[in-house]
Amino acid sequence: xFKLIENRPLVPxxxxxxxxxxxxxxxxxxxxxxxxxVEEDGERIPLSVADWDSEQGTITLIYMTIGATTHRLSRxxxxxxxxxxxxxxGNAMEIDHFGSVVCVGGCYGIGSIYPIARALREIGNTVxxxxxxxxxxxxxxxxxxxxxxxxxxxxxxxxxxGLKGHIDNLPxxxxxxxxxPQRVIANGCNFLMMRASEQTRPLAIPTIVxxxxxxxxxxxMCGVCRVTVDDTVKFACVDGPHFDGHKVDxxxxxxxxxxxxxxxxxxxxxxAGTAEQ
Amino acid sequence: xxxxxxxxLDLQRRPMPKQEPEVRSQNFDEVALGYTPExxxxxxxxxxxxxxxxxxxxxxxxxxxxxxxxxxxxGDFSGGVRILKGKNALPSICGRxxxxxxQCEGSCVLAKRGGTIAxxxxxxxxxxxxxAQEQQSxxxxxxxxxxxxxxxxxxxxxxxxxxLVQLGHEVVIYEALxxxxxxxxxxxxxxxxPKKTVETEVDYLRRLGVEMKPDYIVxxxxxxxxxxxxxxxxxxxxxxxxxxxxxxxxNNLNGVYSANEYLTRINLMKGFSFPKTITPVREHQxxxxxxxxxxxxxxxxxxxxxxxxxxxxxxRSRDELPARLEEVENAxxxxxxxxxxxxxxxxxxxxxxxxxxxxxxxxxxxxxxASGRRSPMPVEGSEYFLPFDAVIHAIGNxxxxxxxxxxxxxxxxxxxxIVADEATGKTSKPRVWAGGDVVTGAATVILxxxxxxxxxxxxxxxxxxxxxxx
Ligand SMILES: Cc1cc2nc3c(=O)[nH]c(=O)nc-3n(C[C@H](O)[C@H](O)[C@H](O)COP(=O)(O)OP(=O)(O)OC[C@H]3O[C@@H](n4cnc5c(N)ncnc54)[C@H](O)[C@@H]3O)c2cc1C
Ligand SMILES: Cc1cc2nc3c(=O)[nH]c(=O)nc-3n(C[C@H](O)[C@H](O)[C@H](O)COP(=O)(O)OP(=O)(O)OC[C@H]3O[C@@H](n4cnc5c(N)ncnc54)[C@H](O)[C@@H]3O)c2cc1C
Ligand code: SF4
Ligand code: SF4
Ligand code: FES
Numbered sequence: 001x002f003k004l005i006e007n008r009p010l011v012p013x014x015x016x017x018x019x020x021x022x023x024x025x026x027x028x029x030x031x032x033x034x035x036x037x038v039e040e041d042g043e044r045i046p047l048s049v050a051d052w053d054s055e056q057g058t059i060t061l062i063y064m065t066i067g068a069t070t071h072r073l074s075r076x077x078x079x080x081x082x083x084x085x086x087x088x089x090g091n092a093m094e095i096d097h098f099g100s101v102v103c104v105g106g107c108y109g110i111g112s113i114y115p116i117a118r119a120l121r122e123i124g125n126t127v128x129x130x131x132x133x134x135x136x137x138x139x140x141x142x143x144x145x146x147x148x149x150x151x152x153x154x155x156x157x158x159x160x161x162g163l164k165g166h167i168d169n170l171p172x173x174x175x176x177x178x179x180x181p182q183r184v185i186a187n188g189c190n191f192l193m194m195r196a197s198e199q200t201r202p203l204a205i206p207t208i209v210x211x212x213x214x215x216x217x218x219x220x221m222c223g224v225c226r227v228t229v230d231d232t233v234k235f236a237c238v239d240g241p242h243f244d245g246h247k248v249d250x251x252x253x254x255x256x257x258x259x260x261x262x263x264x265x266x267x268x269x270x271x272a273g274t275a276e277q
Numbered sequence: 278x279x280x281x282x283x284x285x286l287d288l289q290r291r292p293m294p295k296q297e298p299e300v301r302s303q304n305f306d307e308v309a310l311g312y313t314p315e316x317x318x319x320x321x322x323x324x325x326x327x328x329x330x331x332x333x334x335x336x337x338x339x340x341x342x343x344x345x346x347x348x349x350x351x352g353d354f355s356g357g358v359r360i361l362k363g364k365n366a367l368p369s370i371c372g373r374x375x376x377x378x379x380q381c382e383g384s385c386v387l388a389k390r391g392g393t394i395a396x397x398x399x400x401x402x403x404x405x406x407x408x409a410q411e412q413q414s415x416x417x418x419x420x421x422x423x424x425x426x427x428x429x430x431x432x433x434x435x436x437x438x439x440x441l442v443q444l445g446h447e448v449v450i451y452e453a454l455x456x457x458x459x460x461x462x463x464x465x466x467x468x469x470x471p472k473k474t475v476e477t478e479v480d481y482l483r484r485l486g487v488e489m490k491p492d493y494i495v496x497x498x499x500x501x502x503x504x505x506x507x508x509x510x511x512x513x514x515x516x517x518x519x520x521x522x523x524x525x526x527x528n529n530l531n532g533v534y535s536a537n538e539y540l541t542r543i544n545l546m547k548g549f550s551f552p553k554t555i556t557p558v559r560e561h562q563x564x565x566x567x568x569x570x571x572x573x574x575x576x577x578x579x580x581x582x583x584x585x586x587x588x589x590x591x592x593r594s595r596d597e598l599p600a601r602l603e604e605v606e607n608a609x610x611x612x613x614x615x616x617x618x619x620x621x622x623x624x625x626x627x628x629x630x631x632x633x634x635x636x637x638x639x640x641x642x643x644x645x646x647a648s649g650r651r652s653p654m655p656v657e658g659s660e661y662f663l664p665f666d667a668v669i670h671a672i673g674n675x676x677x678x679x680x681x682x683x684x685x686x687x688x689x690x691x692x693x694x695i696v697a698d699e700a701t702g703k704t705s706k707p708r709v710w711a712g713g714d715v716v717t718g719a720a721t722v723i724l725x726x727x728x729x730x731x732x733x734x735x736x737x738x739x740x741x742x743x744x745x746x747x
Contacts, residue, residue, distance in 0.1 A: 023498050035492075037455060041547050043556045044455075068555045084455045086492035216546070216556070219453050219494055220677050221463075221518040222538035226529050233522070233529065238679065252529055255630030259531040263557030 001081030005058055007074070010140045014108065015063050015074050021085040022057030024049070030115040031093030031210060031242055034059070035218040037084030038073045045069050046215045046237070048187070049088060050111035059085075062111030062140075067264050089218045090241045093185065093208070095119045100126040100179040103149070104167065104196050106133065109188025110141055112210070116185060118148040126150050128177060130170070132192065136161030151177075167192055170199040181205055186245065190253060197245030209245040211236050214257065228252055290392030291320040302581050302611040305467045305549045309373075309398075314354075317402040321349035323387065324394045331384040332396060337727040340364045342381060342396055349399055358407040361400060366439040367432065367726065369408060369474045372401025374465060375723050376601045408477040415485060418445035423740040426451060426508040428495045428680070431459020432722045433514030433713025435479070436729030437736070438487045444737050447486075449508075451493040456545060459516050460714075461722070463545040464537070466575050468582070469604075472544070496683035501709060510708050510736045513695060514729060517674045517714035523567060527624025528670075532561070532632040536572045536671035543579050561585045561667040565635055567621055568671035569593070574604040576669045577613045585667070588614040590621055592640050592653045616663075618642070620655060624668055634664040676715045684709075694718055702732030707747045710736055 006018040024034055033048045051060035065074045076082075093116045101120050105113035110131045121127045129149040133139050135158045146152045153173060154162025163169065174181060184207040186196040193209035200207040213225040213236040220238035227236050228249035234240060294310040295301070301308050312320065326343040333342050341360050348357030361368050377383070377397040385393035423446045427434045430452035438448045456462045458475040483489065495501060495515075504511050520535035522528045542548040548558035564580035566573045569591035580587040589608070591598060594617045598605055609615070616637075623636040639659035642651040681689045688696040688705035695704055695711040702710040712728030714720055739745060 023493070027498060041554045043546065084492045086453070086455070086494060087497065089494065089497055216538065216541055217454060219497075219518075220679060221453075221520070222541050223520045223522070223535040224538045228529060252630070256529065256531060260557040260559065263551070263559055266552040266557075 001083060002085040004076055004078050004080050004082065006078055007076055009074075010062065011138050013065055014138075014140065015065060015070075016111075016140075017061045017063065017073070018058050019061070019082060019085055020057055021059050021087075024085060024087050025052045025054045025057050025059050028052050028059065028088040029092035030095060030119045031112075032088035032090050033218070033241065034061070034085050034087035035089060035215070036061070036073070036082060036086075038069055038076070038082060040083055042072070042083070043069045044084065044216055044218070046089070046218055048108065048112035048210070050108075050114055052115075060111075062108045064108050086218070090237060091239075093119070093210075093242055095123065097123060098125055098182040100128070100177070100181045102174065102177075102181040102184045103127060103129045104170070104184060104186040104188070104192070105129065105131045105145075106167070106188035106192040109186070109192065109210075110139065110145070113185070113187045114141060114144060114148065116187070117145065121148050121150070126179060128153065128181070130155065130173060132156075132167050132188075134158065167195045168199060170196060171203060174200075174203065174205070183208065186210075190250070190257060193245060194248075194250045194254075197248070197250075201246050207245040208242050209248065210241045211243060211248065211253065212257065213237075213241075213253065214259065226256070290323070290395055291316050293395070293398050298610040298612070301468065302578075305582055307471050308468050308607060311405060312398055312402045314352075314402075314406075317349055317399055318352060320395050321346045321399060323391070324350070325386065327386060331386055332381045332394070335384045336381045337721075337723045338364050338730060340381070340400070342394075345403065346394065346396070346399055349403065354403060354406050355410075357403045361403055362407075365400070365723075365726070366436050367404075367478050367722075368400045369404030370432070370461060370470065370478060371723050371726070372397045372399070372404055373470050373474070374721075376721060378602055380723070405474075408474075408481075417486060418443065420447065421445040421740065423447065423510075424449070424508045425736060425740075426504045426511045427514060428501075428504075428511065429453075429459060429514035429516055429713070429715070430457035430479075430489065430491070431514055431516050431713060431725060432461065433516075433715075433725040433729040433732075434459070434512065435482060436726040437512045437514065437710075437712070437733045439482055439485065440730060440733035441736060442482070442485045442487050444733075446737070446740060447488075449488040449490060451495050451498075451504075452489065452491045453494045453515075454545065455491050457489055457491065459514075463541045464572070464575070466540065466544055466579050467549070468578065469575065494679070496679040501680065501684045501687075501706075505708055509740055510710065512702070512729075512732055512736065513680060513704070513709065513711040513715055514713045514725070515677060515680055515715045516725075517676045517694075517719045519675050519677045519693070520670065521673045521675065522670045523621070523672050525621060525623050527626055527632065530624050530626040530632040531630050532559070532667045533624055534667065534669045536566075536568070536576050536669055537674065539576055539669050540572075540579065543583075549579075549583070558583065559667070563665045564588070564667045564669065565590055565621070565663070565665040566669045566671055568673075569598040569600060570671065570673075571600045571604060573669075573671035574600045574608050574613075576671050578608050578611060580667070580669070581611055581613055586614070587612075588616055588663075588665075590616050590619045590635070590637065592618065592620045593651070594618060594642060597650060618653065620653070621668075622660070625662070632666065632668055634662055635668060636660060636662055674714075674719050676718070680715075692718055697732075700731060701735035702728060703735060703747070708739075
């Protein structure tokens, strides 16, 4: 059992979980994820590692309460245990001397972009972080993000914080940066990553996205995480999850992500009426 | 036993009670119900206890077949268990899934006289009998202080662990998934190999003192090199878990699965009880399974049990099916349909990205090739369409590249397999052994166990003579 140290709502629909997983904490690198199981016979779901403390042997995950498993997870109190926290899985994000990098985060990606920005900046890159949400009350970790960036830019769709707009304003923001970025890295829901990639394509700025596919094992065994990138089939869990956003077949990804939409709502409805509305 | 043996040999092979096809095609319970003690003894008495038994050399681990069968005939079940377990740590499993007709039973001299002895069923009987007994206390040998890491909790790894722990070495098994057993738990379905059976065998190892670390991905959580700092030896039994997809357009449509995904959802994640369990499994109407091996049979029979019409598409004919005959017959009885000489060439999808059928081409068998198999050739102009709402690829697996990729100094073969010496399991990397599917590519449970046994012997030899050459 992996002991929960802290598990609490961060903003509406997003929870922060700190869990004991010493072996993961010791070897995890920015951009990797873990597979979590919440109960015996439970589903295996992938969650990105947003922070870790290798000395204390803990990792931090930010998760969106969206379906049956994440709702059940959100109801576990500190002190309880998770039967599975397996990882770290997937490839690490490529961390190199790029010069200037823009990191984009939305939803859980505001958390998962944090260790990436930190690592990039530690080796001397100029890091601009852009975080996006519908409204300012959905933002979190701003202080933390400021500490690992040269510049933190906030966008809200209702204008309640930072710039009013959405990720489609990326070109305008990039234009006003003192340096043109050599690379954009986007984390969050597939929609955000797709839009970000579309915006940077005409600018010809390499854009790395961390794809959100269905997964079961996370080790290359089942193939459910298949994505088409540059016309070849890749397994997101072992070949990714980071890919060139300009080469991802987004339409296929979005359809595959929805494959179990119908089935996934069944256990949610039947989980003894305890699911949040 | 007080009974006197019958004077004349009764030559009839005893059938094993099974669930009726109409009943079993609706449930996931085990198909074959197993011998009663009476049936087992009757069957055992048919064995001629040959002086030079033909059956034994055809068992990859050389079980003393007449030896354990003699015990059953005498009603001395615990004696039989002792003989059996001397060579085969997992009899309840092998008795169920070994391809006996090609191995031990295939060479039994009684083939033409009432049928070969049902060696597998007798083995299964003893294995099950043993696990149903009061658990005896286990005498453990004095610890040697040597430590061995085993990567992978499949049949190869479990065998290595069982053998080494009984020689006094400390053994830790690292398993990527949350359950031990490898293909035995995620692949082979409940109706052929109940998971309880696997659990019992795994629990036995636990009681022997084997430490098990599930959810631990070697190469990711920790590398082999790092394990070598802490352990005296490492055995790699990581299997062949990377699924193949036949090369055709449309494979990424929804409703197209690898056999691994389909079976994992149902077995490991217990999808057969969805929505009581929460890993989703979709109800399909018409399922196509591409392939003709055991894996294909398992997928087709699982699909049937989930309520679909289920068809196996195979590019050769029935005679060439690589699956065990017993499983082909079971599938046919249950109502799985077969479309032979059929090669799918394209998955066709609907507007929502779901598969709606397969474009296929008819095949005909040409002259036998070098391997003696008649190779299938497409018949020109014979393309046609078959409607399906799910397509499962069951055409094979190869070793997962995770370990090779993170162990740069281990020799890898052309097919991504780890290269290991056949007799000892030694790899090119000092203190690292390997065996099972990760070395041979997808094979059988008993071969994986045989490889594990050989490696265990070699590891023990190495640990007993430190400083010996690699
Ligand atoms: C490599 C990787 C890393 C991930 N990291 C994180 C993370 O750090 N935090 C996090 O919250 N999530 C993350 N995800 C997504 C996460 O795995 C899913 O949200 C989770 O599996 C949902 O499980 P569930 O049972 O609660 O919901 P489900 O029952 O699986 O989902 C309910 C329904 O919502 C839809 N849905 C689920 N997730 C999304 C989504 N993200 N966007 C749009 N629709 C969706 C599904 O299609 C489904 O039909 C990651 C995914 C991958 C592949
Ligand atoms: C559906 C199906 C039906 C079959 N039916 C039969 C049958 O009827 N009869 C028969 O004899 N054979 C059958 N086989 C074949 C047989 O199951 C295999 O040959 C056998 O299981 C191989 O054993 P193994 O120990 O080498 O590997 P596996 O059983 O594959 O076990 C390997 C284990 O290693 C784990 N692993 C992999 N990588 C890592 C890592 N990096 N770190 C930690 N753990 C790792 C895996 O998760 C897995 O649990 C069947 C196979 C399938 C798929
Ligand atoms: S282990 Fe398999 S091949 Fe050997 S005797 Fe038993 S059933 Fe036959
Ligand atoms: S060959 Fe057949 S009859 Fe002879 S010992 Fe083996 S099982 Fe018995
Ligand atoms: S999640 Fe199973 S192969 Fe990627």
